[in-house]
Amino acid sequence: MSKVYINGIGSISSQxxxxxxxxxxxxxxxxxxxxPVVNPDYKEYIDPVAARRMAKGIKMGVVASRIAxxxxxxxxxxxxxxxxxxxxVRDSExxxxxxxxxxxxxLTPTSFIQSTHNTVGGQIALGLQCKGYNFTYVHASISxxxxxxxxxxxxxxxxxxxxxxxxxxxxxxxxxxxxxLINHIKLEKIETTKLLxxxxxxxxxxxxxxxxxxSNKKQDSTYAEVxxxxxxxxxxxxxxxxxxxxxxxxxxxxVENIDAIVLGNNGDIQYDMFYNKLxxxxxxxxxxxxxxxxxxxxxxxxxxxxxxxxKILKTQKLPEAIKINKKSKENYRTILLYNQYRGENxxxxxxxxx
Amino acid sequence: MSKGVAITGMGIISAIGNNVTENYQSLINGKKxxxxxxxxxxxxxxxxxxxxxxxxxxxxxxxxxxxxxxNYSRTALLGxxxxxxxxxxxxxxxxxxxxxxxxxATSVGGMDxxxxxxxxxxxxxxxxxxxxxHHAGDSTQKIAEQLGIKKSLVTTISTACSSAANAIMFGARxxxxxxxxxxxxxxxxxxxxxxxxxxxxxxxxSDTYNTPFxxxxxxxxxxxxxxxxxxxxxxxxxxxxxxxxxYIKGYGxxxxxxxxxxxxxxxxxxxxxxxKALEVAKFIPADIDxxxxxxxxxxxxxxxxxxxxLRVFGDKLPEFSxxxxxxxxxxxxxxxxxxxxxxLALQNNIIYPNLNFETQMKEFNITPQLQLKxxxxxxxxxxxxxxGGNCSSLIFSKKQ
Numbered sequence: 001m002s003k004v005y006i007n008g009i010g011s012i013s014s015q016x017x018x019x020x021x022x023x024x025x026x027x028x029x030x031x032x033x034x035x036p037v038v039n040p041d042y043k044e045y046i047d048p049v050a051a052r053r054m055a056k057g058i059k060m061g062v063v064a065s066r067i068a069x070x071x072x073x074x075x076x077x078x079x080x081x082x083x084x085x086x087x088x089v090r091d092s093e094x095x096x097x098x099x100x101x102x103x104x105x106x107l108t109p110t111s112f113i114q115s116t117h118n119t120v121g122g123q124i125a126l127g128l129q130c131k132g133y134n135f136t137y138v139h140a141s142i143s144x145x146x147x148x149x150x151x152x153x154x155x156x157x158x159x160x161x162x163x164x165x166x167x168x169x170x171x172x173x174x175x176x177x178x179x180x181l182i183n184h185i186k187l188e189k190i191e192t193t194k195l196l197x198x199x200x201x202x203x204x205x206x207x208x209x210x211x212x213x214x215s216n217k218k219q220d221s222t223y224a225e226v227x228x229x230x231x232x233x234x235x236x237x238x239x240x241x242x243x244x245x246x247x248x249x250x251x252x253x254x255v256e257n258i259d260a261i262v263l264g265n266n267g268d269i270q271y272d273m274f275y276n277k278l279x280x281x282x283x284x285x286x287x288x289x290x291x292x293x294x295x296x297x298x299x300x301x302x303x304x305x306x307x308x309x310x311k312i313l314k315t316q317k318l319p320e321a322i323k324i325n326k327k328s329k330e331n332y333r334t335i336l337l338y339n340q341y342r343g344e345n346x347x348x349x350x351x352x353x354x
Numbered sequence: 355m356s357k358g359v360a361i362t363g364m365g366i367i368s369a370i371g372n373n374v375t376e377n378y379q380s381l382i383n384g385k386k387x388x389x390x391x392x393x394x395x396x397x398x399x400x401x402x403x404x405x406x407x408x409x410x411x412x413x414x415x416x417x418x419x420x421x422x423x424x425n426y427s428r429t430a431l432l433g434x435x436x437x438x439x440x441x442x443x444x445x446x447x448x449x450x451x452x453x454x455x456x457x458x459a460t461s462v463g464g465m466d467x468x469x470x471x472x473x474x475x476x477x478x479x480x481x482x483x484x485x486x487x488h489h490a491g492d493s494t495q496k497i498a499e500q501l502g503i504k505k506s507l508v509t510t511i512s513t514a515c516s517s518a519a520n521a522i523m524f525g526a527r528x529x530x531x532x533x534x535x536x537x538x539x540x541x542x543x544x545x546x547x548x549x550x551x552x553x554x555x556x557x558x559x560s561d562t563y564n565t566p567f568x569x570x571x572x573x574x575x576x577x578x579x580x581x582x583x584x585x586x587x588x589x590x591x592x593x594x595x596x597x598x599x600x601y602i603k604g605y606g607x608x609x610x611x612x613x614x615x616x617x618x619x620x621x622x623x624x625x626x627x628x629x630k631a632l633e634v635a636k637f638i639p640a641d642i643d644x645x646x647x648x649x650x651x652x653x654x655x656x657x658x659x660x661x662x663x664l665r666v667f668g669d670k671l672p673e674f675s676x677x678x679x680x681x682x683x684x685x686x687x688x689x690x691x692x693x694x695x696x697x698l699a700l701q702n703n704i705i706y707p708n709l710n711f712e713t714q715m716k717e718f719n720i721t722p723q724l725q726l727k728x729x730x731x732x733x734x735x736x737x738x739x740x741x742g743g744n745c746s747s748l749i750f751s752k753k754q
Contacts, residue, residue, distance in 0.1 A: 096469050099551050104397045112552035113615055117512035122742025125609040134609040139491035139510040146509040153531050178475045178485050233498050233508035
């Protein structure tokens with residue numbers, strides 16, 4: 001079986017990450033419960049006329065994928081696999097409200113077309129003229145991990161040599177309004193650096209696109225090797241610990257081998273205990289990392305976690321802003337990532353320095 | 355990667371039947387499920403026809419034994435019913451005996467509830483339970499719960515009209531690679547105002563019965579359906595002495611990279627998908643005995659797909675037909691219901707007629723199979739083509 005490597009990365013997030021040069025040296029702090037992305041100059045990457053017609057999700061996805069390809073030194077790939085929880089949700093909102101407001105009259109197809117979940121993947125293929133395998137996974141907080149799993153299987157078995165994978169989600173006004181009503185978003189505005197100590201229900205919503213070139217060939221630009229990824233539709237709080245132990249055992253890794261654990265804590269007092277099971281127990285002496293105060297919560301937020309871990313492994317730097325605890329570590333060789341959302345759709349991912 | 359992928363159970367609910375037997379009876383008796391829409395209030399009622407499932411949501415909820423506080427969308431209800439049939443058909447009593455996953459497909463997800471309560475959500479607490487049911491993964495989570503699949507690989511694919519074919523493909527790869535012992539694969543989509551109006555704006559809805567591969571075709575009829583198949587590894591088949599219904603022998607997915615909604619004139623993506631599927635199966639075109647075409651009856655699809663079929667099969671073209679005239683186009687479920695139909699074709703050595711055909715298309719001289727035909731079948735190829743240039747082909751065979 002071939003090994004699987006991350007050879008290029010591209011991130012558009014609520015931090016200035018699209019440049020790929022620095023690594024969270026300056027953090028943007030927000031005081032809100034919904035945070036936007038820092039937009040790159042999209043015109044630098046895509047034709048301005050085309051960009052104007054594109055939904056935000058498409059624009060973010062297309063540009064993040066371009067950055068990842070450039071980073072890997074590639075013009076094209078064998079396959080494109082996209083993860084998105086909601087697709088271009090603004091267009092879904094636009095089309096539904098237009099149906100209701102105008103009693104099914106005077107509708108135009110643009111927002112219907114863009115609302116289709118695989119629009120981002122289709123547009124990336126169209127732009128690259130990539131006729132290869134093209135899948136879109138839409139399963140809540142494991143949408144991105146599904147793309148990684150699919151790509152890993154293909155690369156291990158040499159069905160493809162280079163695959164573009166990514167997670168992308170945009171914010172929609174109505175979606176945010178109704179998620180505030182059911183307390184998935186915190187009622188109060190909060191300073192993002194104080195997210196973990198908030199002691200309230202709900203989280204802060206973000207958006208973004210994180211794309212990666214994964215390959216079965218190592219090269220100079222390689223960030224990390226993908227050792228394993230597993231997803232679980234359900235896990236009880238009491239099952240998390242044993243699941244992690246089993247996962248590490250299956251991969252012949254001991255807890256002491258884990259140099260950092262990247263956790264998906266989002267400050268929701270009702271669900272952060274899933275992470276606390278690990279951070280206050282098995283991994284209490286491990287360097288713990290969090291990131292949702294930087295990118296917000298969204299269905300594919302965990303792809304930002306993979307971006308973060310890739311950066312740590314390549315640069316061997318761990319920015320202060322992402323530390324939960326403070327352990328002095330010389331080298332970062334193996335990183336474990338754990339994410340879940342509202343107690344469902346858990347994922348464990350293992351990356352190693354090359 | 356040389357392991358077999360056995361199909362050991364199937365379940366289906368569509369406009370032509372509430373289970374596998376009813377669907378098969380309709381197929382061989384030429385019974386269409388196309389009618390005027392009755393369950394959704396739409397201004398297009400008089401100028402479209404649909405493939406609607408007879409049962410109401412309440413009846414489906416009752417069938418599943420759900421309490422009134424449930425937040426199932428119709429997509430989840432249909433999916434749960436079809437998936438439970440598949441498990442029962444396979445004779446699975448305890449799903450936890452083997453490492454079992456679920457790969458489902460949907461395009462509308464919980465849109466039926468969202469469009470009904472869109473503004474109500476903001477003021478009526480009673481309907482807010484449906485907010486969490488909107489995203490596409492929710493129906494899959496509910497189906498997994500209904501089947502008792504826990505702590506496992508459960509995910510959802512949404513690639514428009516090829517979604518379920520891709521769910522089957524990913525499931526097959528999970529079995530082949532040894533990642534899972536067993537996986538339930540398929541798709542589910544209910545009718546919604548969202549899709550009715552969406553396709554209406556694209557001007558590809560027929561105002562009468564859809565007529566695949568006919569020169570005067572006027573567009574598609576939307577339909578709703580769900581279908582699931584149980585895929586099992588050689589290990590499970592042997593250990594449980596399973597009756598294997600058929601094997602998934604080949605699969606291919608490619609992108610047309612031509613246009614967001616239209617297919618390329620010569621069907622580049624569909625050609626590539628069929629070629630890949632043949633390659634994976636280690637088949638030559640002559641090994642295919644019947645093609646269940648995507649055949650939506652839109653001007654664009656049937657021309658593009660027909661040309662692609664000609665490019666791949668040339669003068670070795672076996673019988674082909676589209677079953678969309680029976681069921682309508684069931685979007686993300688289409689690849690799954692047609693997989694069930696492909697397996698039934700193999701089991702019964704039957705080729706289904708392409709209903710409603712009258713006039714030969716001008717652009718080429720291939721004609722779909724028009725009458726029900728008995729033929730010894732070894733392998734069937736099934737196409738699913740979708741928005742975003744997404745093209746998929748699956749090959750089902752009697753032998754591993």
